[in-house]
Amino acid sequence: MEAEDEGDDQVLPDLPNADDYDEVRMRAAPNPNGPWHIGHARMPAVIGTYKDLYDGSFVLRYDDTDPETKRPDLEAYDAILEDVHYLGFEPDEVITASDRMETYYDHAREVIEMGGAYTCSCSGEAFSELKNAGEPCPHRGKDVETTREEFEAMVDGEYSSGEMVLRIKTDIEHKNPALRDWVAFRMVDTPHPRPEAEDYRAWPMLDFQSGVDDHLTGVTHIIRGIDLQDSAKRQQFLYDYFGWDYPEVVHWGHVQVDAYDVKMSTSTLKEKIDAGELDGWDDPRAPTLKSLRRRGIRGSAVVDAMLELGTSTSDVDLSMSAIYANNRDIVDDESDRYFFVRDGERFAVEGGPDAGHPALHPDHEERGDRTVPVTGGVVVEPDDVPAEGDRTWLKGYGCVRREGDALVHTDDSIEVVRSGDVDVVHWAPAEDNVTVRMRTMEGDVTGVAEPDFADTDADDVVQFERLGFVRVDGHDGDSRDADGDESVVYWAHK
């Protein structure tokens, strides 16, 4: 398959040996132990894009084979699928490893019959010592019959955790100790959280489960992190037993994201949420996809930033500014403008018209303008308050001069702004305005917005002029973060 030539738009490198396959097929294989953080977006972003590029397909596979240490979170299965949708992709197939236990057992039995595996009751430490010395453990020479029986006993749950494992026989003297006789199945006493899988006790390890599934689901290209660099080499032994061809593999480094105080790790996030330090997975301070979505950042802005990272094996730092720049590009044109004033200082306005009429969008006059009344006085941010006797330009209204507690309308034309003599500021009515809570990564900010802001809908992204873009979460107390009947917005970026 040739990559569709989309000109220079393709930011990703070509997949290795793509034309050796009828169809490029990939997989995302997350452990469903929580909603996704930003870093998780890389996998669907890249394989989803390759899918489009090569007219291929991808499988979403939940690798939920550790009921204990990386215990699956039942809500995460759907949460992850939602996150994939948010990013703009649709898996061609969704499968769950814990549904496929019999398949793994059957394949284990096959390997056992071939003499490619043996049950082992060595303690982890004891085996490790032998392995590091390049020496086989006493169980390695077991006959097939014994291994067969002991494996069935494992499947039947007759051992407890730590008592028995099934090892794949590789090369006990392999120069890389990481590849020597690795564990394929182990006992786990804790029942799996999914009712469908709660009776299983003998669980496959990633290298076995993933290796079998990749082949059985027709995966041609595996993309994964450098932490799994040795996996392909381990699994190669398994593939050799079965006579399978190993898929093409691309390894990439880890991603760090700047701008967050909170560590980008599912378990850390879970702890912070449980401890009440974060309001939830979509807290603006959380580096999660749910948080970005709530802040009005489009999935494609995240995807594009991920694609720009490429697939190099070195660790990379993702700048949130890259995501913001992409998002600004998307939302700037569609976002209507409104005034929002924090910590406003109140002034009466004297001598001018009753209201200002700034445009909803400077590039789209056809959208009309807003009506911002001044008759009940206005509020201006402290930094924007002119010194006594100085002028300022209330955007969309006109020029005023500070006279004590009043802003007196002058008849200056816009020329005073063009010449640079007078600054333009945003402002809001002191009465009949909209109380707004703005949730940001640094905490909540409160203030008031102009009345027309109430016309926006939840989920709209608007720009608070001179401040930045926000997503409307709800008006009149509709947001779950609202205190009383205030409106709530989530800060996106400047």
Add this chain to the structure above:
RNA sequence: GCUCUGGUGGUGUAGUCCGGCCAAUCAUAUCACCCUCUCACGGUGAUGACCAGGGUUCGAAUCCCUGCCGGAGCACCA
């Protein structure tokens, strides 16, 4: 200790396989100016990088060697 694997401006990336067109691409960032009734958008310009040292060569980001620094695996986690 053993085994993998990397190191291009603040960040990411192109170029590295097949040395010259690289006084190094593009994006983002930062700054300045222009535009503008926003500190947005748009435009122009500037800043800023080949880890270090040797070697091969007429010529090295690219090949070789050494060193330095980093990441990963050696789990009954994924």
